[in-house]
Amino acid sequence: MTANILPWSVTAAQIMLVAAMGCYAYRVVRGPRAQDRVLCLDAMYVSAMLLALTVGIRTGSQVYFEAALILAVLGFVSSVALAKFLMRGEVIE
Amino acid sequence: MTHAMDLPAWAAVLTALLVVLGAGLTLLGAIGTLQFGSFFERVHAPTLGTSWGTGAIVLASIVCFSALGLRPVVHELLIGVFITATTPVTLMLLARAALYRDRTEGDANVPPRSLLRSPGGSLSRDRSSDGPGESPSRDPQTPEVRPMTPI
Amino acid sequence: MDWTQHLLVVPILLPLVTGAALLLVDETRHTLKATVSLASMLLLLGVAMKLMGMADGAPGGSGALSSSYAVANWPAPFAIVLVLDRLSALMLALAAVIALASLVFSLARWHRAGPHFHTLFQLLLMGLGGAFLTGDLFNLFVFFEVTLAASYGLLLHGSGVFRVRSGLHYISINLAASLLFLIGVSLIYGVTGTLNMADLAARLPAIPAEDRMLLQAGAAVLGIAFLVKAAMWPLGFWLPSAYMAAAAPIAAIFVVLTKVGVYALLRLSLLLFGSPAGELTGFGGTALLWGGIATLVFATSGVLASQAMGRLAGYSVLISSGTLLAAVGMGDATVVSGALFYLVSSTISTAAFFMLIELVERAREPGADLLAVTLEAYGEEGDGAKEHEDEEVGAAMPGALAVLGICFGCIALLLAGLPPLSGFIAKFAMLTGMLNLDGLGAPSEIPVRTWLLVALVILSGLAALVAMMRTGIRTFWAPLESIVPRVLVVEVAPILALLALCLAMTVGGGAMISYTDAAARSLHDPASYIQGVLGTGMTGSNVR
Amino acid sequence: MELTLAIAIGVLTGSGVWLVLRPRTYQLVIGLSLLSYAVNLFIFSMGRLRVGAAPLLGADGTGNPSNYADPVPQALVLTAIVIGFATTALLLVVLLVSRGLTGSDHVDGRESR
Amino acid sequence: MELYTLLVIIALPFVAGLASILLPSDSRTPATWLAGATTAACLALTLSLYPSVHGGGIVRHRLEWVPSLGLEFTLRMDGFAWIFASLISGIGFLVVLYARYYISPEDPVRRFYFFFLAFTGSMLGVVLSGNLILLVVFWELTSIFSFLLIGYWHHSQAARDGARMALTITAIGGLALLAGVLVVGHIVGSYDLDAVLAAGDRVRRHDLYVPALLLILLGTFTKSAQFPFHFWLPNAMAAPTPISAFLHSATMVKAGVFLMARLWPVLSGTPEWFVIVGLAGMISLVLGAYLAMFQQDLKGLLAYSTISHLGLIALLLSLGSPLGLVAAIFHMLNHATFKASLFMAAGIIDHEAGTRDLRRLSGLFRYMPVTGTLAMVASAAMAGVPLLNGFLSKEMFFAEAVETHADSWVDTIAPYAAVLGSALAVTYSIRLIHSIFLGAPPPESFPRAPHEPPFWMRFPVLFLVLACLLVGIIPGLTIGPFLHTAVSSVLGDATPEYSLVVWHGFTLPLAMSAVALTAGALLYLAAGDYLERAEKPPLFGRFEGQRIFERVTVAISWRWARLVEDVFGTRRLQPQMRLLVTAAIAAGAIPLLASGLSFGTSGNATLDVAFAGLWAVGMVCAVGAAQQAKFHRLAALALLGSTGLVTCVTFVWLSAPDLAVTQLVVEIVTTVLILLGLRWLPKRSKALLDPSGIFDRMRRLRDLALAVLAGAGMTAISYAIMTRTRPDSIAGFFVERAYSEGGGRNVVNVILVDFRGFDTLGEITVLGVVALTVFALLRRFRPAPDSIERPEQQRIQRSYDEAEANREAGATAAEYLYVPSVIMQWMFPVIIVLAAYLLLRGHDAPGGGFVAGVAMAAGFILQYMAAGTAWVEERLRILPVVWIGVGLLMAALTGIASTLFGDAYLTSYFRYVELPLIGKVPFASATLFDLGVFGLVVGATVLMLIAIAHQSTRRLRAARLEEEREQEERQQWS
Amino acid sequence: MNRVLPYPLLTAALLLTWLLLTSFSPGQFLLGAVIAVAASRAMAALQPSKPRLRRWQFIPRLAGIVALDILRSNMAVASIILGGRRRDRVAGFVAIPLDLRDKTGLAVLACIVTSTPGTAWIEYAHDTGVLLIHVLDLVDKDEWIALIKNRYEASLMEIFE
Numbered sequence A: 001m002t003a004n005i006l007p008w009s010v011t012a013a014q015i016m017l018v019a020a021m022g023c024y025a026y027r028v029v030r031g032p033r034a035q036d037r038v039l040c041l042d043a044m045y046v047s048a049m050l051l052a053l054t055v056g057i058r059t060g061s062q063v064y065f066e067a068a069l070i071l072a073v074l075g076f077v078s079s080v081a082l083a084k085f086l087m088r089g090e091v092i093e
Numbered sequence B: 001m002t003h004a005m006d007l008p009a010w011a012a013v014l015t016a017l018l019v020v021l022g023a024g025l026t027l028l029g030a031i032g033t034l035q036f037g038s039f040f041e042r043v044h045a046p047t048l049g050t051s052w053g054t055g056a057i058v059l060a061s062i063v064c065f066s067a068l069g070l071r072p073v074v075h076e077l078l079i080g081v082f083i084t085a086t087t088p089v090t091l092m093l094l095a096r097a098a099l100y101r102d103r104t105e106g107d108a109n110v111p112p113r114s115l116l117r118s119p120g121g122s123l124s125r126d127r128s129s130d131g132p133g134e135s136p137s138r139d140p141q142t143p144e145v146r147p148m149t150p151i
Numbered sequence C: 001m002d003w004t005q006h007l008l009v010v011p012i013l014l015p016l017v018t019g020a021a022l023l024l025v026d027e028t029r030h031t032l033k034a035t036v037s038l039a040s041m042l043l044l045l046g047v048a049m050k051l052m053g054m055a056d057g058a059p060g061g062s063g064a065l066s067s068s069y070a071v072a073n074w075p076a077p078f079a080i081v082l083v084l085d086r087l088s089a090l091m092l093a094l095a096a097v098i099a100l101a102s103l104v105f106s107l108a109r110w111h112r113a114g115p116h117f118h119t120l121f122q123l124l125l126m127g128l129g130g131a132f133l134t135g136d137l138f139n140l141f142v143f144f145e146v147t148l149a150a151s152y153g154l155l156l157h158g159s160g161v162f163r164v165r166s167g168l169h170y171i172s173i174n175l176a177a178s179l180l181f182l183i184g185v186s187l188i189y190g191v192t193g194t195l196n197m198a199d200l201a202a203r204l205p206a207i208p209a210e211d212r213m214l215l216q217a218g219a220a221v222l223g224i225a226f227l228v229k230a231a232m233w234p235l236g237f238w239l240p241s242a243y244m245a246a247a248a249p250i251a252a253i254f255v256v257l258t259k260v261g262v263y264a265l266l267r268l269s270l271l272l273f274g275s276p277a278g279e280l281t282g283f284g285g286t287a288l289l290w291g292g293i294a295t296l297v298f299a300t301s302g303v304l305a306s307q308a309m310g311r312l313a314g315y316s317v318l319i320s321s322g323t324l325l326a327a328v329g330m331g332d333a334t335v336v337s338g339a340l341f342y343l344v345s346s347t348i349s350t351a352a353f354f355m356l357i358e359l360v361e362r363a364r365e366p367g368a369d370l371l372a373v374t375l376e377a378y379g380e381e382g383d384g385a386k387e388h389e390d391e392e393v394g395a396a397m398p399g400a401l402a403v404l405g406i407c408f409g410c411i412a413l414l415l416a417g418l419p420p421l422s423g424f425i426a427k428f429a430m431l432t433g434m435l436n437l438d439g440l441g442a443p444s445e446i447p448v449r450t451w452l453l454v455a456l457v458i459l460s461g462l463a464a465l466v467a468m469m470r471t472g473i474r475t476f477w478a479p480l481e482s483i484v485p486r487v488l489v490v491e492v493a494p495i496l497a498l499l500a501l502c503l504a505m506t507v508g509g510g511a512m513i514s515y516t517d518a519a520a521r522s523l524h525d526p527a528s529y530i531q532g533v534l535g536t537g538m539t540g541s542n543v544r
Numbered sequence D: 001m002e003l004t005l006a007i008a009i010g011v012l013t014g015s016g017v018w019l020v021l022r023p024r025t026y027q028l029v030i031g032l033s034l035l036s037y038a039v040n041l042f043i044f045s046m047g048r049l050r051v052g053a054a055p056l057l058g059a060d061g062t063g064n065p066s067n068y069a070d071p072v073p074q075a076l077v078l079t080a081i082v083i084g085f086a087t088t089a090l091l092l093v094v095l096l097v098s099r100g101l102t103g104s105d106h107v108d109g110r111e112s113r
Numbered sequence E: 001m002e003l004y005t006l007l008v009i010i011a012l013p014f015v016a017g018l019a020s021i022l023l024p025s026d027s028r029t030p031a032t033w034l035a036g037a038t039t040a041a042c043l044a045l046t047l048s049l050y051p052s053v054h055g056g057g058i059v060r061h062r063l064e065w066v067p068s069l070g071l072e073f074t075l076r077m078d079g080f081a082w083i084f085a086s087l088i089s090g091i092g093f094l095v096v097l098y099a100r101y102y103i104s105p106e107d108p109v110r111r112f113y114f115f116f117l118a119f120t121g122s123m124l125g126v127v128l129s130g131n132l133i134l135l136v137v138f139w140e141l142t143s144i145f146s147f148l149l150i151g152y153w154h155h156s157q158a159a160r161d162g163a164r165m166a167l168t169i170t171a172i173g174g175l176a177l178l179a180g181v182l183v184v185g186h187i188v189g190s191y192d193l194d195a196v197l198a199a200g201d202r203v204r205r206h207d208l209y210v211p212a213l214l215l216i217l218l219g220t221f222t223k224s225a226q227f228p229f230h231f232w233l234p235n236a237m238a239a240p241t242p243i244s245a246f247l248h249s250a251t252m253v254k255a256g257v258f259l260m261a262r263l264w265p266v267l268s269g270t271p272e273w274f275v276i277v278g279l280a281g282m283i284s285l286v287l288g289a290y291l292a293m294f295q296q297d298l299k300g301l302l303a304y305s306t307i308s309h310l311g312l313i314a315l316l317l318s319l320g321s322p323l324g325l326v327a328a329i330f331h332m333l334n335h336a337t338f339k340a341s342l343f344m345a346a347g348i349i350d351h352e353a354g355t356r357d358l359r360r361l362s363g364l365f366r367y368m369p370v371t372g373t374l375a376m377v378a379s380a381a382m383a384g385v386p387l388l389n390g391f392l393s394k395e396m397f398f399a400e401a402v403e404t405h406a407d408s409w410v411d412t413i414a415p416y417a418a419v420l421g422s423a424l425a426v427t428y429s430i431r432l433i434h435s436i437f438l439g440a441p442p443p444e445s446f447p448r449a450p451h452e453p454p455f456w457m458r459f460p461v462l463f464l465v466l467a468c469l470l471v472g473i474i475p476g477l478t479i480g481p482f483l484h485t486a487v488s489s490v491l492g493d494a495t496p497e498y499s500l501v502v503w504h505g506f507t508l509p510l511a512m513s514a515v516a517l518t519a520g521a522l523l524y525l526a527a528g529d530y531l532e533r534a535e536k537p538p539l540f541g542r543f544e545g546q547r548i549f550e551r552v553t554v555a556i557s558w559r560w561a562r563l564v565e566d567v568f569g570t571r572r573l574q575p576q577m578r579l580l581v582t583a584a585i586a587a588g589a590i591p592l593l594a595s596g597l598s599f600g601t602s603g604n605a606t607l608d609v610a611f612a613g614l615w616a617v618g619m620v621c622a623v624g625a626a627q628q629a630k631f632h633r634l635a636a637l638a639l640l641g642s643t644g645l646v647t648c649v650t651f652v653w654l655s656a657p658d659l660a661v662t663q664l665v666v667e668i669v670t671t672v673l674i675l676l677g678l679r680w681l682p683k684r685s686k687a688l689l690d691p692s693g694i695f696d697r698m699r700r701l702r703d704l705a706l707a708v709l710a711g712a713g714m715t716a717i718s719y720a721i722m723t724r725t726r727p728d729s730i731a732g733f734f735v736e737r738a739y740s741e742g743g744g745r746n747v748v749n750v751i752l753v754d755f756r757g758f759d760t761l762g763e764i765t766v767l768g769v770v771a772l773t774v775f776a777l778l779r780r781f782r783p784a785p786d787s788i789e790r791p792e793q794q795r796i797q798r799s800y801d802e803a804e805a806n807r808e809a810g811a812t813a814a815e816y817l818y819v820p821s822v823i824m825q826w827m828f829p830v831i832i833v834l835a836a837y838l839l840l841r842g843h844d845a846p847g848g849g850f851v852a853g854v855a856m857a858a859g860f861i862l863q864y865m866a867a868g869t870a871w872v873e874e875r876l877r878i879l880p881v882v883w884i885g886v887g888l889l890m891a892a893l894t895g896i897a898s899t900l901f902g903d904a905y906l907t908s909y910f911r912y913v914e915l916p917l918i919g920k921v922p923f924a925s926a927t928l929f930d931l932g933v934f935g936l937v938v939g940a941t942v943l944m945l946i947a948i949a950h951q952s953t954r955r956l957r958a959a960r961l962e963e964e965r966e967q968e969e970r971q972q973w974s
Numbered sequence F: 001m002n003r004v005l006p007y008p009l010l011t012a013a014l015l016l017t018w019l020l021l022t023s024f025s026p027g028q029f030l031l032g033a034v035i036a037v038a039a040s041r042a043m044a045a046l047q048p049s050k051p052r053l054r055r056w057q058f059i060p061r062l063a064g065i066v067a068l069d070i071l072r073s074n075m076a077v078a079s080i081i082l083g084g085r086r087r088d089r090v091a092g093f094v095a096i097p098l099d100l101r102d103k104t105g106l107a108v109l110a111c112i113v114t115s116t117p118g119t120a121w122i123e124y125a126h127d128t129g130v131l132l133i134h135v136l137d138l139v140d141k142d143e144w145i146a147l148i149k150n151r152y153e154a155s156l157m158e159i160f161e
């Protein structure tokens, strides 16, 4: 039972995370506001990062850590750019 | 998933719980973005994922790999720290942009600029004005579709 | 390891290092940059000549491979290997010659028209060198991209509406083609598990039948990518505008670029689908032949329909491509030998043409083209004009214009394939090869498509002659008030040098043809290439 | 898994192709980017799909090739990503310059007909 | 010695021609001497070879040229070639002598003599070639140099047109001749003239005989101005008269008939030859003579007469009888003699009287009696009057015409045509004499006062007329032996018995001659006045070759060509893209459809729900991006980002962490890049909203179909591969040796920096080049007028600042970024550390120089976003171009180091270094390489992003300048 | 010291990051130190406002409080989402006059507010010091003002000012 609990729960978690991405994707596609799109894109980055961590747990391998780390540190750069574009009409002034 | 056998039972259970918790919170947040009626409400939803959603899964990872490697593995904490530090930037800018847009369009549901200019001003209620039925023309790409009313 | 072995990597490294080093030199120091660039280019030409000698002196007769060079010292089928044979040496030398001429030409003014000209130019050469030398399919892609990237920069060098507009088309289409390249290469890898060309050729006969069509699909998609670069109809409409838009020295070096596509097709089709390929032998040859024929027809019309000289030159490039593709499609060693000669001759002459155009057009008013061609083509000049003109008999032609006129005439002969310059030998060599596939005197049936091709090769030359004559008369003979062009020695000298080379190729046609004969024969003998890359040389001995 | 990825490659390709046939330069850029994804995944798929077999060797540095995903397509994709990035950037700038010089964002620099 | 004589004969004119260019520009006399000496030398050398060719001998000189193709530089002189070479150099010499007086000092003499000598050399080459390809070479050269000679006075429209037409026609012919010769070569197996001449039977029996014949005849007819290609010749009269005299008597046009005679043993004697050559000759004979009668230009008359006489020669050659050939060769010589003298006389008249118009010339005999006499004699020769050479060959012609050679209607009408043509020749000859020399001088005076030319200008005419007389009276003693040598060299054993005497008794040919003379004279008497006044020839007046030629060339070479270019080409991008996609689909599909695609069974067959869901999201985003890209650029960009993110997760999922991180950082930077550009794109216009008509909808449908096909194809192929077992691949080698020999645990990274480091070197070069290009392009960037203005948001936010008195401009913007910028700045050192980590760990863990570089660049960009360009650049000097240069050099030179140790380029070194305190540290030279990659990537990425970002500040600067200027103007006006 | 190590705390934090990322070994310590110093010097070039950390010992306490608050808010918001629209919930803006002026302190406050589900940082006017937040479930605005000011702002002012 305990041997199976981890695989099952990780699979369930992955499905949930993917479902979350789906919800966010809905907002990215439909809006209605441009801010919604960017907000949900940013949230998708986080979900993707979590997904990477679960893949790591599932495979028992640390090699996906770098991907998650980069998502965490740099993932916001593009959303910041999008948000600034919305706010100022220009990314770099 | 060969390594699942190597994991002590307590660690497996703990990891499983944390993983499901984090993913569940994240999913709830995502559902929130669908559920909430206005942008300013929707801003709150993803924070479920960026706060304890992330926290739980990071902890799960720490538990899992520490138990596997039999030594503390804590570098995942960095992920939590950086997520917490960077998420606000986007949200602040987005909220500001939305506020600005609503104000220029004369939306009465958002507090006016004057509120912050005079300390202790009044506040107004948000009545979920921008539901999903709205036209997508509120993207800044189509300003000419909706005429501007500069303040 | 013999030091001459390292020469194989020099055509790639020398331009790279020069280009990178020039980035560290301040933009305002034009003379220094030009000197370094020129010195590097001379050195490159010397190396290319040496390599050609090495390739020609290959032991063991026609089929043997001169040498191969395992980059990073890993054995051949696994890592990247550079391969020198007569064909690659010839292409290298051709590129070096044209590049040197273009570079000298650009020193008059173009190298100052935008930042980092010399770096872009050197890196273009690096790409060319790599594309010609590499024996690895994916590495070929990389060097194609280096070449293309530099060509994007050089095409846009100097900016301007026309350049940017045609540059947009050029870049878009080449990007799409690059994606096809990737699809093709990876598909081939997916089926065969290798990227080394020789290894690939060695593995092909053993490909199981149920995988064969996937390999064919990969090769065909790859072929489309090459055909875009070679500008086969209907994939080459971007070429005339792009080449016309480019600055003169750039357009001149661009002439070599289309030949890279032809080179790749020639190399791969003969290596992979040559005689030992079993079921796959001759794959794609018919498509190449008919594609080349279609290109020839279209380009011939284009040459005739061109008003501006730049476009005329662009279509001449297409004619050259069409001829070469069809010749490659015939897949015969004698034809390929002639085609190689033709490749060199037509490249040199078109390059010279592009450079000449700038000098000629410098003297002319804009709009004169349109006016003159409508008038002369429709025979609508008034009689009064005729009377008036008759009185100006015997006015002396200014010296510069005379030199330009002679150059123009020579280029017209080269493009038309008329004697005495190398264009004639080239066409004759190809035609006589086509008509006598089994050698002169051996009776053979000549199929209709060969006749069609022979006719088109001849007619395209005629069209070039008609168009060049129309343009030449308009430019050099018509009494339009032309300002005496201000021409610098560095601009005329490269043109004259290229034409002299064409003359030399005529006189020394025998030696040249025996070189291309040997090159073509070894291309038709893939087994020795495979053995040369996989079996011998420094690759085998140096595995760590 | 294989089927999912195959369909995904197809959908990305289709979307990209649709966009590169459109008349706006921006559509062209987005289309080529989508095509890049499709092609990158395609190259990647040529090494067959493996879960949990990243080609990173263990501490002793020895490895049985059959235990690892094919590293070659991965290396190829890396190169392709970099080159794709560079050329996308270039195309973007060229379309900006074209837009500046011609005033139009049509791929031909002027509206057709 | 004799061997080299031939070479000298050919080379001398070319060498002398080049030498004449080098003379000073005012050297008329030296140039004349040079040319005269050259032609004289050629003549002398030719004459000196007579003993060798006399008894049927052949002089050969063979040089190797392109032996493998059967192309040899073979010179070959037999009797026939000898007589032609003598004629060419002899008449050439006379023309030089004549031209000395004809060409005015103002004309560019050097050019004249260069063209003339080169042409002479080419013509000698034609007659002396012993290899058919070589003959074609010289043949084309005569076309080219005659083009230049005809267009010598290129300021005249007539000269330009005439030259263009001559070259077009003769070049068409020349290329046809080349094709024909190639076919002959194919049949015979050699281009060697001796071999070809010996293979007559084989050629005539071959299936390809007719095509070869047609092609070769196309060449000879165009050159010899045979109907229907005759019209270029009269237009070529725009050439200076010495040139006309040379081209249209002994050379150019003679090349055609020369070649027909040369190949006569090979090609003649078949019905095809007889009908084609005979008919063309007959029509040319009659039509030329007919049109000649009506010419008002003296040179025009001579030109049409030339056509007529060439027709006569062709007709003789067509007959296929040895006697016909004798007559043909004889008439070639005779025609050359009298026609050259007549052209020169015409030139004298033109030169001295100032006009060549027959209507304006009259009674000239009293001013120039000597010239007049000579011209009369020459005309008589042309008309075939007894005791002149023309009579003799014409008699032979009549004699052959009445013979039956092949039973056909052409044969039947030949005698009548012969008589008719001769009669008309008599008429135009009489008209020439009568109209120019006889009668009263015209009422209005000549443009110049006519007088006799200098003696040496007249001498060539005199010499040639004497030749006409001598040959006419004592043929056997003068031309006889030479003619025999020529004829027997062509015919060999088949040389017939013939007698060259004036009187053969009362024969049918004599009667025909008499009839022709009488009829011609009567015709002139009857219609002379009419001819003098005729504007255009009746009957064939509208048959204007020139006009037809122009029409045809314009149609083919201009209108049709443009049509083809328009219909089968395009200059628009969309059709090109469509074609490319279609071609790619076809290329991929055809092999698959032909053999049938089968899928394998390998691979993980289970459906992973999460993975499927992931790609459901990815596909929605991709399709969404495609759909939104037109109107919602930002949405499309966000969707593109989402798709990229899904791709990135896929790489994580499928064991490719390196790809995931690379994809991710590239994704981020690309988004920023596109956003930077978005600001400069135009607002979407309402007009573009809907595809209007049914055609637009059809087009979209077609594109959709293409997109679906392309997608389906990629799906099928990738699925087919993924389900197949992995082939025995090169990958195993890399996995096995990555650590033991490459020193890295990250196999992908070891491949990138070591096994296939060369790829990486190229790849970073691409990046660097692109960055430099972007930089260069943007230096000259100018925004479209409608995007110069500040974005709307900024304008409104500025208006807030302006509304409040104590707020300075930009305060609102600063306020908006007040808190976010703090976090963005604190992330800078973190990103630096992260980049360092990725760089140094790359060899063993996911990462590497590229990812590190892009991450570093993202750090820089973040600062630009947080605080603006000016603020950052006051504090950080990044110098991206230096980063690029140093990075590239570092990557390249790391590899070169190994060559110093004798290893191959890029060979990497790897060892563990024992350091105190720290312990064993792995050191791989590949790390240095990766450092170079890092430097380049940082530089290139930053350079691109910053270059675009800078446009905003430039725009501001430009806008400020604009405002200032406007203000100044306002002040000036107020 | 100041010129070599302009931000000692930052340098230490970066070094710790490095060691966490790699391993706690002498070699990595040296390497990490070099990199951390370089990174802080790059930071110094940008010259942001230097935070004055007066009492950093308060940091763990604040962190603990925040973590718990966030956990509670997580549950609250989760229940809102799970409850759908059944409960009548009012969202709204709250304007809070702040006394905290330190930029870094404000940034930390922004992180706290944002990370707490149910509150969102909307706008801050640095001249008046008024902060506008959005609250998902707004019952009493004064309660929120008190929460922010007493619970977070006070601690932050102790740490930074």
Ligand code: NA
Residues within 6 Å of the ligand: E358, E359, E360, E361, E362, E434, E435, E436
């Ligand atoms: Na008269």
Ligand code: NA
Residues within 6 Å of the ligand: B044, B047, F113, F114, F115, F116, F117, F118, F119, F120, F121
């Ligand atoms: Na929050």
